[in-house]
Amino acid sequence: MSKPAARGPSNANSKDGEICPVCKSSRYLNKHMKFLINPECYHKMCESCVDRIFSHGPAPCPIAGCKRTLRKVKFREQRFEDLKVEREVDIRRRVAAVFDKTEDDFETLRDYNDYLETVEEITWNLILKIDVEATEKKLRQYEAAQKAERNIQAQTYQPDPSLPSDTAQVVLKKSAAQRRAQGNPTGNTPDPASGAGNGQQTEPGLRFKGLKKYVPPPPEAPFDPFDGWAIEPQYYVTQNDYDVEWLTRAINDPLHIGGGYDMRDFYSWALCDAFSGFGVFVEDGKDVEMADVF
Ligand SMILES: [Zn+2]
Ligand SMILES: [Zn+2]
Structure with a gap:
């Protein structure tokens, strides 16, 4: 276990913080110098040292006495002045x-x-x-x-x-x-797969009492774009064909067949036009409008 770099008496002088402990280069000579730390051991070093030492993969920390293996990706800038706080x-x-x-x-x-x-x-x-x-x-x-x-x-x-x-x-x-x-093959501990919805499934040693039980929300109803309104015709049933002489003539006319026209579309439109006023009471609608106005 290495201790995090503490600001002891040796680096009480603020100037010391400006010198890289690895390459000893000073910010005085290079004002663009950036210091980085690695959360593995919190030892501070300059960016060019990090590039030089860790570019070819994980390597041990170059600070004397610290044997932690560090990776370049984990290096970042220090956010707090005190590394203990960091x-x-x-x-x-x-x-x-x-x-x-x-x-x-x-x-x-x-x-x-x-x-x-x-x-x-x-x-x-x-x-x-x-x-x-x-x-x-x-x-x-x-x-x-x-x-x-x-x-x-x-x-x-x-x-x-x-x-x-x-x-x-x-x-x-x-x-x-x-x-x-943990040597518990009998399965005395609750199996996370056994009881869906139980909010108290944790490994032994870390079970918190008083946790509320998980209540799954009610399943959502399938989306209905018409909000309950029936799109299916209520007053008639569309047949596949009708035994009407002029209609049979029209169906057999190559002009109609040629365009790929489906006569069933015509039937449903014609019937819809004929029946769409059913069930709509104009007087009721008027009352609602008047009530809204006044
Ligand atoms: Zn350096
Ligand atoms: Zn270190």
């Missing part, structure tokens, strides 16, 4: 992304406060480097369980819930593997 903010952001429950997710305020306390404990363990491995494991397990739970919630809308999505299958497999790794 690190704490990063950790808090990472933990908050996993533990994203709100007060509304809990039955009582007390349960929510208990949850917040657990989250704060995890955060402080990571910040102060206490039980880092166990805490990281807890974090990963909880994240996997949350993902599996969300996938199940998403599946409640799918026509066939017995077929989980590829991602869900991967997550479920992972959680199953984690349970096996």
Whole structure:
């Protein structure tokens, strides 16, 4: 475990912050010099050092005593003057992304406060480097369980819930593997796949009480562009052909057949024209209009 770069007595002088600890070049000589840090160990170095050392792939941190393997993509500019603050903010952001429950997710305020306390404990363990491995494991397990739970919630809308999505299958497999790794092959822990809609599925060790049960919203009705209005004719049925002499003549006329004209279109238009006034009461319509005006 390496300590984050602290501003000890050796670099109390603000000028020291302007010198790259790797190549010793100073901002005094190159005013465009940019310092970068890597959240892996928070050691600061100049951009050209990062380019030189990490361009060909991951490499160990060049700061003496730090053996962390760093990647170029992870380097970024420092946001806070104090690197301790920088690190704490990063950790808090990472933990908050996993533990994203709100007060509304809990039955009582007390349960929510208990949850917040657990989250704060995890955060402080990571910040102060206490039980880092166990805490990281807890974090990963909880994240996997949350993902599996969300996938199940998403599946409640799918026509066939017995077929989980590829991602869900991967997550479920992972959680199953984690349970096996914990020596619990009997499956005493709730299987995320067993009960859709249960909001309390988390890995053992990180179960929060007082979580509200997940209630899936009612399924949406299929979209009806006519808002319940029946487009099908109510007063007549269109036949495929009619035994009328002039109509038969017209059908057999090559002029009509030639254009690919479908006589059934003609039938439905003609009948629609004849019957479309049915069921519309002009007097009723007038009353509504008058009522609107006054
Ligand atoms: Zn440098
Ligand atoms: Zn380092």
